[in-house]
Amino acid sequence: MVFSSMTFLLLFLPIVLLLYFSAGALRWKNAVLLLASLLFYAWGEPVCVLAMLFSTAVNYLCAAAIVRTDEPRRRKAALAVGVGVSLALLFYFKYFSFALQNLALLLPRPLSVPQIRLPIGISFYTFQVLTYTVDVYRGKVPAQKSFPRLLLYVSCFPQLIAGPIVQYADVAEQLDGRSTSVEDFNEGIERFVAGLAKKVLLANICGAAVEALPGGGAASLGGAWYHAFLYTLQIYFDFSAYSDMAIGLGRVLGFRYKENFNYPYVSFSATEFWRRWHISLGSFFRDYVYIPLGGNRRGAARTALNLLVVWALTGLWHGAAWNFLLWGLYFGLLLILERFVLKSLIEKTPRALRWAITFVIAVVGWAIFYETDLHALGVTLRALLGYAASPDGTRTALPLLDETARKVIAQYSVFPLLAFAFSLPLVPAAKKALLAGKNGERRVAALRAVSTALLFALSLLFLVGQSYNPFIYFRF
Amino acid sequence: MKKYLRFAENYILLLASLTLGLFLLLFAPKEGGVSETENRRLQSFPELSVSALVSGSYMDEFESFLSDAFPAREEMIALSDAIKGLFGKADAQEEAKKLFIEEQGLAGDEAPENLAAGTAAAPEEPDAQPAEAAAEAAPAAEAHGAALWQERFDGSRVLIEQYSPEQLSYLAGVLDRYRAALPEDGNIFFINVPASDVANPVLDEHRFAGWGSDLDEALQPLVAPGVRIYSAPKLLSPYENDGPMFSKEDLHWFVKTAWLTSNAFVSDLGYAPSGFYDYEYFLRYSLNKGPYRPEQLQSMTLERENLMVPLVLSPVKTSLIQNLTERKASDVYDFTHHGYTMYLGGAKGPYRLFETGFHTGRNAMIISDSYAFAMAYYLFPFYDSVLQTDLRNTNYSSGSVGASIRQYMQQYEIDDLYLVTCHWTSINGPVFSWRLEQFLDAAPQMG
Numbered sequence: 046m047v048f049s050s051m052t053f054l055l056l057f058l059p060i061v062l063l064l065y066f067s068a069g070a071l072r073w074k075n076a077v078l079l080l081a082s083l084l085f086y087a088w089g090e091p092v093c094v095l096a097m098l099f100s101t102a103v104n105y106l107c108a109a110a111i112v113r114t115d116e117p118r119r120r121k122a123a124l125a126v127g128v129g130v131s132l133a134l135l136f137y138f139k140y141f142s143f144a145l146q147n148l149a150l151l152l153p154r155p156l157s158v159p160q161i162r163l164p165i166g167i168s169f170y171t172f173q174v175l176t177y178t179v180d181v182y183r184g185k186v187p188a189q190k191s192f193p194r195l196l197l198y199v200s201c202f203p204q205l206i207a208g209p210i211v212q213y214a215d216v217a218e219q220l221d222g223r224s225t226s227v228e229d230f231n232e233g234i235e236r237f238v239a240g241l242a243k244k245v246l247l248a249n250i251c252g253a254a255v256e257a258l259p260g261g262g263a264a265s266l267g268g269a270w271y272h273a274f275l276y277t278l279q280i281y282f283d284f285s286a287y288s289d290m291a292i293g294l295g296r297v298l299g300f301r302y303k304e305n306f307n308y309p310y311v312s313f314s315a316t317e318f319w320r321r322w323h324i325s326l327g328s329f330f331r332d333y334v335y336i337p338l339g340g341n342r343r344g345a346a347r348t349a350l351n352l353l354v355v356w357a358l359t360g361l362w363h364g365a366a367w368n369f370l371l372w373g374l375y376f377g378l379l380l381i382l383e384r385f386v387l388k389s390l391i392e393k394t395p396r397a398l399r400w401a402i403t404f405v406i407a408v409v410g411w412a413i414f415y416e417t418d419l420h421a422l423g424v425t426l427r428a429l430l431g432y433a434a435s436p437d438g439t440r441t442a443l444p445l446l447d448e449t450a451r452k453v454i455a456q457y458s459v460f461p462l463l464a465f466a467f468s469l470p471l472v473p474a475a476k477k478a479l480l481a482g483k484n485g486e487r488r489v490a491a492l493r494a495v496s497t498a499l500l501f502a503l504s505l506l507f508l509v510g511q512s513y514n515p516f517i518y519f520r521f
Numbered sequence: 522m523k524k525y526l527r528f529a530e531n532y533i534l535l536l537a538s539l540t541l542g543l544f545l546l547l548f549a550p551k552e553g554g555v556s557e558t559e560n561r562r563l564q565s566f567p568e569l570s571v572s573a574l575v576s577g578s579y580m581d582e583f584e585s586f587l588s589d590a591f592p593a594r595e596e597m598i599a600l601s602d603a604i605k606g607l608f609g610k611a612d613a614q615e616e617a618k619k620l621f622i623e624e625q626g627l628a629g630d631e632a633p634e635n636l637a638a639g640t641a642a643a644p645e646e647p648d649a650q651p652a653e654a655a656a657e658a659a660p661a662a663e664a665h666g667a668a669l670w671q672e673r674f675d676g677s678r679v680l681i682e683q684y685s686p687e688q689l690s691y692l693a694g695v696l697d698r699y700r701a702a703l704p705e706d707g708n709i710f711f712i713n714v715p716a717s718d719v720a721n722p723v724l725d726e727h728r729f730a731g732w733g734s735d736l737d738e739a740l741q742p743l744v745a746p747g748v749r750i751y752s753a754p755k756l757l758s759p760y761e762n763d764g765p766m767f768s769k770e771d772l773h774w775f776v777k778t779a780w781l782t783s784n785a786f787v788s789d790l791g792y793a794p795s796g797f798y799d800y801e802y803f804l805r806y807s808l809n810k811g812p813y814r815p816e817q818l819q820s821m822t823l824e825r826e827n828l829m830v831p832l833v834l835s836p837v838k839t840s841l842i843q844n845l846t847e848r849k850a851s852d853v854y855d856f857t858h859h860g861y862t863m864y865l866g867g868a869k870g871p872y873r874l875f876e877t878g879f880h881t882g883r884n885a886m887i888i889s890d891s892y893a894f895a896m897a898y899y900l901f902p903f904y905d906s907v908l909q910t911d912l913r914n915t916n917y918s919s920g921s922v923g924a925s926i927r928q929y930m931q932q933y934e935i936d937d938l939y940l941v942t943c944h945w946t947s948i949n950g951p952v953f954s955w956r957l958e959q960f961l962d963a964a965p966q967m968g
Contacts, residue, residue, distance in 0.1 A: 046580075051587035055542025059535045088580050227528045234531040250605070260913075460605075494530055501534060503604075509588060509597045 046088040046202075048237075048290045049244050049508060057085065058294075065298065071222065075197055078298065085202035086166070093164030096134055101192075101199045103130045104174045108181040108188040120182060127178040135171045138163050143365035166206030168362055170199050172329050177213035179333060186214050194220050203294035207287045209305035209325035212332070216300055223299035233297030235497050240289025242500035245507045247464045248282035251275050254457035258449060261416060261425040266443050268450030269428035273412040275457070278464045280411060281310065284323070303328075310468045313399040314391055315379040315406055326362070330355050345385060352384075353377045366417040375410055542587070549590035564589040667739035669715060669754075669944060671723055672731040679729070681719050682944055684736065692948060693743035695958045699938055700745045702927050702961065708937045710786045711740075712751040714774065714892055716943040717767035724761050725769075731758070749789060756785050772945060779896035786939065787903055795899045865910045865929045873909040874933075877901035883936040886929070888912060888957065893941040900939070908933050912956040913946060926960050 046053050061081040068074045087094045107127030111120050142161050177195065180186045189195040198220055204211050225233075254275045262272030288305035295302045309321035319327055335355045341348040353374065360373020383391060391399060412429060416422035427433060432440045446454075479488050553565035567573065567582035574580075591597065666686040670678040684692075700709055713736060714720075722728040737752040744750065757766060757778060766778040777797060784794035879902050887893045887900075887909040897907055908929065924932070946953050 050584050051542070051545075051591070052580075052584050055538050055545065055587065059539035059542065062535060063539070089577065091575050091577060091580075227525065231527040231531055234534065235527075238534075490527070494527065498530065498534065506597050506604075507601045509591045509594055509601070 046085050048287065049241055049504070051508065052088075054241075054505070054508075057081075062297065066225075075194065075220070078201065079193055079197045082197065082200040082202040082205060086200060086205055089206075090165050093162070093167075096138070096164050096167065097170055097200060098196070100131050100134055100171065100174055101196050103127060104178045105189070105192050105195050108178050111178070111182050112188040124178060124182045128175060131171050131175055131178075135167055137161070138167055140361075140365045169208045169210055170205060172210050172326075173213070174199050175333065176210075176329065180212070180214050186217050189217070189220070201295075201298075201300070203291040203298065203300070204302060207284070207291070208323075209288055209291060209302055210329050211302055211325070212329070215303060219300050225297060225299040229296050229299065233293045233295070235493060236293030236296065237290050238293075238497050238501045238504070240286040240291075240293060241504045243282045243286035243289060243467070245504040246500075247460070247467060248279050248286055249507070250457070250460045251279035251282065251464055254453055254461065255279055257453045257456070261412070261421065261428065262450055262453075263424045263428035263433070264443070265445060265447035265450050266428065266431040267446040267454075269412075269425060269443075270408075271450055271454060273408045273415070273425075273429065275461055276415050277310075277408045277411045278461055278468060280414070281306075281468055282464060308468070308470045310404060310407065310465075311400070311470060312403050312407075313396060314383055314403055315376060316383050318403060318407055319376065319380070326359065330359055334358060349381045349385065352381050356380070363414070364417065367419055368413055368417050368422050371422075372410060372413045375413060379406060541592075544592075545587055545590050549586075549592075553586070553589055667734070667736040669713075669719070669734040669736065670732065671719060671729040672733060674730045676730075681715065682947065684739070684948070688954075689736075689740050689743060692954050693740060695954060695961075696748050696940075697745045698958070698961060700748050702930055703747070703938060704936055706936070707747060708790065709744075709748040709940065710751065710789075710937070711748065711940045712753055712756070712782060712942075713948050714753040714782070714941070714943045716772040716945050717769070717774065718772060719944065720757075720767040720774070721769065724757070724766055749786075751782075751785065753782070756782060772943060773891060774895070774943075776895040779892070780899050782941075783896045783899035787900065790903070790937075792903055795902055865908065865924070865926065873897075873907075875901065875907040875909070877904055877906060879903070880905055884908070884934050885937045885939060886910070886926075886933070886935045887939045887941065888926070889939070889941040890943060890946040892943045893939065896939075896941060904937075906933060908935065912953065912960060925962050927962055 046057060048054075061077065064077045064081075065074055068077050083094065086097065104127045107123045107130075110123035114120060114123075138161055142159060145159075177186075177189070177198070181188045189198070198211075198213060198216060199205075201211075255272060258268055258272040258275070262268030262270075285306040292302045292304070303325060305323060305325050307321040307324065309318050312318035312321055335351055338351040338354060339347055340351065343351075356373040356377025357370060358373070359376075360369045360371070363369045363372070394402075409429065412425055413422060416425050424433070428443055432442050434440055476489055479485050479492070482488070551566035564582055564585035566586050567579050569579060573582075588594075666684045666689045668683040669681040671681065672678055696709060696711065700707070703709070713734075715732065715734075719732065723732045732754045734752045734754050737750040737755070741748075741750045760766065760778075760781055764777070765775065767774045780795070780797050787794055875897060881903055883904050885900055885904045885907045887897055887907060888911070889896075889909065890911060890913055893909065897909055900907055910926075910929075929935075930938075940957075942948060942953060948954055
């Protein structure tokens with residue numbers, strides 16, 4: 046089920062919240078939430094819900110086995126089974142076809158490649174359940190005695206299918222005891238509505254503009270850059286909107302999820318960009334891959350290697366295609382350069398220029414991310430440099446703008462600019478300014494009341510005519 | 522106190538949502554009507570079955586029902602379009618029309634001097650000429666190879682596209698290589714059709730006296746026997762008064778126009794053309810929001826003239842759409858992929874092998890953009906199988922593509938080849954001609 050769907054907004058969410066708050070004791074609340082979460086997932090994945098149940102059950106048993114013994118070998122074996130089964134499931138559903146396709150290129154005879162349907166959210170819930178088993182092994186958290194509670198942690202519908210990746214240690218206590226204040230309810234609903242509006246009013250319209258420029262806009266220099274710029278906005282609003290909605294719903298239900306985005310497009314370096322983008326994924330790789338590999342404690346060369354490994358994995362986590370690996374390595378190399386080579390140069394560069402360079406780095410990164418086919422990616426990257434290559438290798442300069450790009454720019458002119466403005470921290474700045482003025486709190490409260498109702502109504506209005514609006518990050 | 526007011530507001534928001542949802546569930550008409558705005562049937566309340574639940578189609582249809590049954594839906598769509606218009610994203614149709622009128626110089630009383638500036642010479646042309654030069658060249662197109670144009674009432678021309686002798690020579694060479702790959706009695710049919718933004722002002726709106734293309738005259742002498750070049754303006758103009766021929770919603774032609782074109786092709790082979798109503802159209806329900814459901818389409822057979830071409834990727838009863846590598850039915854129009862472009866056997870998008878049910882001993886291949894989608898069925902009576910592909914998008918998976926066009930031609934024993942594109946898929950740029958040449962002998966490589 047999609048948050049920005051009529052089924053969710055008009056039926057599922059209000060009914061679940063009514064039942065949840067009528068449930069009384071926490072165990073009943075948890076029961077309502079667990080059943081709702083399973084229904085939420087099964088509504089979109091009626092069969093693949095079994096994969097999630099299986100993965101959770103295996104990790105539940107492995108964690109129980111880890112705490113039952115003090116013998117290191119047995120503990121390690123239980124950990125290996127839990128981690129291995131989870132990663133094997135992820136590999137099978139997400140990477141098996143890709144691996145076979147590439148293997149087929151090396152074989153003299155054709156290889157039959159099965160088309161395997163990717164269960165929604167498998168990358169997210171796999172990582173979540175791994176944090177549980179690994180943290181139990183590390184002794185950071187006690188093993189969860191109740192399977193339904195562990196299943197609730199994995200399947201809790203606000204963050205189930207597109208994150209943020211909630212580490213078990215962050216919510217372990219909340220599973221066993223939490224409450225929702227009036228303030229939580231208000232903040233949560235308002236955050237949810239803000240996320241919904243970002244998705245429906247900004248991301249979807251940027252997405253329509255992206256689709257209106259076929260072939261990555263590669264028929265002209267301006268088309269290619271405009272396409273990449275639009276996609277940069279679309280993916281930010283799409284994903285951060287989902288995180289907003291997830292965090293908001295979590296808060297309504299008494300969970301405190303960590304922030305997942307912090308205005309990444311105001312960053313002054315690639316390193317800062319990744320501190321602000323998909324924070325929960327960065328935290329996961331830091332805590333469960335980078336630091337176990339040795340982090341930065343084994344010299345510069347090893348640190349660089351660790352960073353490359355982490356970023357290659359980050360890229361592949363996003364999808365089974367070479368462009369994702371390239372995209373990960375692109376950022377990995379940039380981070381290494383910033384860390385070891387360009388640090389002093391960056392510090393001397395004027396801030397405006399640093400921001401502009403970082404934004405262009407992000408835009409080019411998203412252009413790489415967008416094209417899953419390497420040939421098309423080559424066309425796109427050449428177009429970003431202003432030329433096309435014919436099959437015989439001849440280079441041809443591209444026009445500044447082609448007819449399609451001109452039409453798309455004319456048709457989608459203000460919305461992307463509006464979206465760009467909202468990608469900057471204007472709302473917090475405006476709120477701060479209002480609060481500093483006379484009757485600030487009253488004004489902010491009035492604005493918040495009006496904007497929540499208005500944004501919800503506008504979102505519904507736009508949703509009525511949009512029959513298809515999936516979240517980009519669902520496919521990961 | 523303030524926080525309780527906020528709570529009350531948010532609580533009311535939730536209750537109002539639930540009330541609306543329950544109202545839709547309980548009182549909205551269960552039978553879907555017709556949306557005049559979107560020119561489509563609205564979703565009726567889905568029937569519950571185990572197979573629908575397991576496949577997920579019940580959930581999709583339920584969501585569509587809630588959206589389609591929304592009170593004052595048409596007005597809400599109009600309002601959202603109006604709001605989008607305020608912020609620069611006007612309704613696509615209106616915007617396209619406005620842009621088109623401006624380009625054609627019809628927005629004001631006087632036509633501007635350089636009418637071709639907006640539409641001449643596709644941008645991806647390797648040797649595109651400046652628009653001014655193209656406009657001047659319009660009346661003497663033969664000196665520059667060939668052209669496609671609209672004709673004003675004063676006899677002057679608006680140049681839409683032009684092709685240099687070098688470009689035509691290159692294309693002719695490519696076509697000849699394809700001809701050589703076919704059997705001795707094989708044929709190639711080639712047509713480049715002006716899209717609706719060029720055709721409608723002539724045929725429907727009569728804002729121009731006529732249109733023309735001398736591509737056939739310029740290209741035909743350059744190609745080998747068996748390669749047949751057609752001019753869409755010449756072919757379609759005689760039917761100008763038989764009702765609309767191109768969509769007003771998008772760039773496509775109507776099924777009827779595709780039928781007329783296919784009839785011209787097969788007539789030249791000496792065959793009796795198909796009847797327009799020989800086939801009953803229906804669309805497979807696509808997993809991801811296919812435009813029509815089978816039960817809706819059953820009542821829509823008479824409206825086929827008005828269906829947009831991408832939406833008539835429909836099999837007729839004698840056809841079967843197959844995935845070439847897995848030999849199973851393929852979704853007709855799968856929005857999860859990058860549009861509907863495809864390569865033979867490619868993994869992205871539907872690619873088609875139509876087994877026609879006829880037994881003629883001949884097979885055909887169609888290399889096209891979406892303009893041939895509505896045309897393929899009318900070729901069925903003349904072939905055992907029809908293989909269809911699209912070269913526009915390179916989102917192919919080399920692992921499943923596996924082979925070059927020549928290899929597919931050999932494997933499926935192709936006799937005749939149909940090359941059908943609209944002028945937006947410019948025949949003189951990388952999108953069509955280059956890939957046509959490149960993919961003949963090499964499967965697309967992914968680097």
